[in-house]
Amino acid sequence: MSGLDSPGNGLNPTVPPVESGRKSQTRRVFGVLIRIDSVTKRYPDGTVAVDRLSLDIPDGSITVLVGPSGCGKTTTLRMINRMVEPSEGTILIDGVDSRQQPVNTLRRSMGYVIQNAGLFQHRTVVDNIATVPRMLGWSKDKSRARARELMERVGLDASFAKRYPYQLSGGQQQRVGVARALAADPPVLLMDEPFSAVDPVVRKGLQDELLRIQEELGKTIVFVTHDIDEAVKLGTMVAVLRTGGRLAQFAPPAELLSDPADEFVEDFLGADRGIRRLSFFSSAGLELLTAPIVAIDATAEQLAARGATEAPYLLVTGLDGRPLGWSEPGGLTAGQIDAGQLLPYGRPFTAGQDSLRAALDCAVLSPTGWAVAVDAEGRAAGVVSQAAIGEAIRGAHAHAHAAGPEAAQKATTR
Amino acid sequence: MNVLHFVTSFFTDGAHWSGYDGIPTRLLEHLTYSLEALGLAALIGLPVGLVTGHYGKGGNALTLLATAARALPTFGLLVLIVMVAGFGMLPVMIPLVVLAVPPILVTTYEAMRSVEPSPVDAARGMGMRESDILLRVELPVALPLILGGLRSAAIQIISTATIAAYVSLGGLGRYIVDGLYQHNYEKVVGGATLVAALALATLAVFWAAARAAVSPGVRQT
Ligand SMILES: Nc1ncnc2c1ncn2[C@@H]1O[C@H](COP(=O)(O)OP(=O)(O)OP(=O)(O)O)[C@@H](O)[C@H]1O
Ligand SMILES: [Mg+2]
Numbered sequence: 001m002s003g004l005d006s007p008g009n010g011l012n013p014t015v016p017p018v019e020s021g022r023k024s025q026t027r028r029v030f031g032v033l034i035r036i037d038s039v040t041k042r043y044p045d046g047t048v049a050v051d052r053l054s055l056d057i058p059d060g061s062i063t064v065l066v067g068p069s070g071c072g073k074t075t076t077l078r079m080i081n082r083m084v085e086p087s088e089g090t091i092l093i094d095g096v097d098s099r100q101q102p103v104n105t106l107r108r109s110m111g112y113v114i115q116n117a118g119l120f121q122h123r124t125v126v127d128n129i130a131t132v133p134r135m136l137g138w139s140k141d142k143s144r145a146r147a148r149e150l151m152e153r154v155g156l157d158a159s160f161a162k163r164y165p166y167q168l169s170g171g172q173q174q175r176v177g178v179a180r181a182l183a184a185d186p187p188v189l190l191m192d193e194p195f196s197a198v199d200p201v202v203r204k205g206l207q208d209e210l211l212r213i214q215e216e217l218g219k220t221i222v223f224v225t226h227d228i229d230e231a232v233k234l235g236t237m238v239a240v241l242r243t244g245g246r247l248a249q250f251a252p253p254a255e256l257l258s259d260p261a262d263e264f265v266e267d268f269l270g271a272d273r274g275i276r277r278l279s280f281f282s283s284a285g286l287e288l289l290t291a292p293i294v295a296i297d298a299t300a301e302q303l304a305a306r307g308a309t310e311a312p313y314l315l316v317t318g319l320d321g322r323p324l325g326w327s328e329p330g331g332l333t334a335g336q337i338d339a340g341q342l343l344p345y346g347r348p349f350t351a352g353q354d355s356l357r358a359a360l361d362c363a364v365l366s367p368t369g370w371a372v373a374v375d376a377e378g379r380a381a382g383v384v385s386q387a388a389i390g391e392a393i394r395g396a397h398a399h400a401h402a403a404g405p406e407a408a409q410k411a412t413t414r
Numbered sequence: 415m416n417v418l419h420f421v422t423s424f425f426t427d428g429a430h431w432s433g434y435d436g437i438p439t440r441l442l443e444h445l446t447y448s449l450e451a452l453g454l455a456a457l458i459g460l461p462v463g464l465v466t467g468h469y470g471k472g473g474n475a476l477t478l479l480a481t482a483a484r485a486l487p488t489f490g491l492l493v494l495i496v497m498v499a500g501f502g503m504l505p506v507m508i509p510l511v512v513l514a515v516p517p518i519l520v521t522t523y524e525a526m527r528s529v530e531p532s533p534v535d536a537a538r539g540m541g542m543r544e545s546d547i548l549l550r551v552e553l554p555v556a557l558p559l560i561l562g563g564l565r566s567a568a569i570q571i572i573s574t575a576t577i578a579a580y581v582s583l584g585g586l587g588r589y590i591v592d593g594l595y596q597h598n599y600e601k602v603v604g605g606a607t608l609v610a611a612l613a614l615a616t617l618a619v620f621w622a623a624a625r626a627a628v629s630p631g632v633r634q635t
Contacts, residue, residue, distance in 0.1 A: 078539075081539060083535075083538065083539055103541075104541040104542075104543065105541070106541070107538075107539060107540060107541030108540065108541035111540075112536060112539030112540055114532060114535060114536055114539070115532070116532050117532075117536075118530075118532035118533045118534075118535055118536030118537075119533065119536075120533050120537075120551060120554075120555075121530075121533070121555060121629075121631045121632055121633070122554035122555055122628075122629035122631045122632045123629070123631065124631065131537075131540065131542075132540050132541070135540070135541065135542060135546075164629070164630060164631030165631060166631065166633055177536075180536075180540075181540070190539075
């Protein structure tokens, strides 16, 4: 990444094609892009917001700063783009002291997204997004064309282009904020609680979108949040800060959940960190039973044959293979299965794609205690008992322990 | 004889519509003094208000200064300056400018302070120059309030510019001063009506200017 020394290099006028997602996969051997080296920030009133913090932020991944209110997350983030100047210590960008280049050049090489988006209310959506390209001297047409590409990238319909910020919902405004930060294709993105002011459903959508964008563009993202779930979901690395601006732990989320450094981190992770950690184990290893599955048009012989499976219940599927519900084997008469009489099957998990956490959740929610696995098309792929999931969890823990925490990979969907 | 009668007879008298004491000449004179005074006041008030508002410093000093300036009696100032500097344009301009600077200055300052901090923070974070933040981020949002300040200054100037007549200058004040001296109430009422009409026209001009200059994205309060 030499784009930072001469920001002109990084300013590719065209959005890299979506296929570059594969490229970012191969870049998973991360170099260090931002090195925070023993940095302290003392505000004029004497408050020490950050205390001798050292952090190596890896290239091309999401690093999350998390911690209780007032622990110095914002201060740390703003020291990276020199909105706040460190009192002591240095910040190296790509090996070079960040004070070596003019402050505005530095800032233009880093996208900056804040809590309430901070959109310019007098400018339309396209013109908001085109701000940095315009600042860098691009023509109006080129900047706007670029802005429209970005709108698509962040999932905003083109019809929003001519709207003003007050005509958008909070979630849409935040998307514009992200698009604006990405407009000049900066290698670094700094985000300060960007999704904390929207409702949980919209937040989940924005988080998924950010993960997708990161996958596609391979940006180095520093993300501040006080929400540990968000940190675990988004972070490749998570830095937990404690009050007083000291680093409590810096680790991948799976390691954070399995081996919290101390009581503070453990408390901060909350009571259900064991369950949450299951997000990092894939459900691919679960042994799915297909014998207890019967189609709604099953013949008497088929029903009789199914009666002897190890499952106490049968899962009835529709003609399209999608699950309909559970029934006791004796309760089914061939040709007269009433879908309305079946027990609900809860929420199925997608076999191999969802994590063990999702599988366990299914089993816990299911009235029969058995989870239903479906394939990508939603057709029943098999059923699995709580006991079998418990077995898989013990196996995964043992495996993770033997291989070291780094081996615990994130399941693709959490 | 009622006021309405004075008004109609003043405006229907053909003699009032031409010559050096005709309505067009006096109106133009009045407009010229007013525009000059407003221009000077804006030249002082706008930059100071914008810059102090942007940096958020000096607000107390400004308010103090503005209150002091407002306490100065315009007419007293006029007389004083005439005694010092003699007749001419100066004794008219100074009181008018002193009258107009405070509303411009204070509203501009307040308008800039009322701009939300988050877009400014975002702009600074994306590497925008400080001058561009002032002119391209804060000013467009503060504009409706700033125009409001200019508007009230303009109205005050127009109604006060009648004092020019006291120092032998023209303008619509001529009709009022001369009318009072000559006990010609038709003239007095006619002059006053013209001043009021000019003030109304000014309101309309500012309304149009705000419509044209303020972005539809800026919700006006
Ligand atoms: N400009 C300032 N002057 C003095 N103290 C400040 C200033 N900005 C922040 N602080 C203090 O520094 C500490 C860290 O603040 P900071 O904003 O970095 O916290 P944070 O982790 O982002 O908190 P939050 O989650 O509430 O946003 C706090 O105690 C805060 O009061
Ligand atoms: Mg903060």
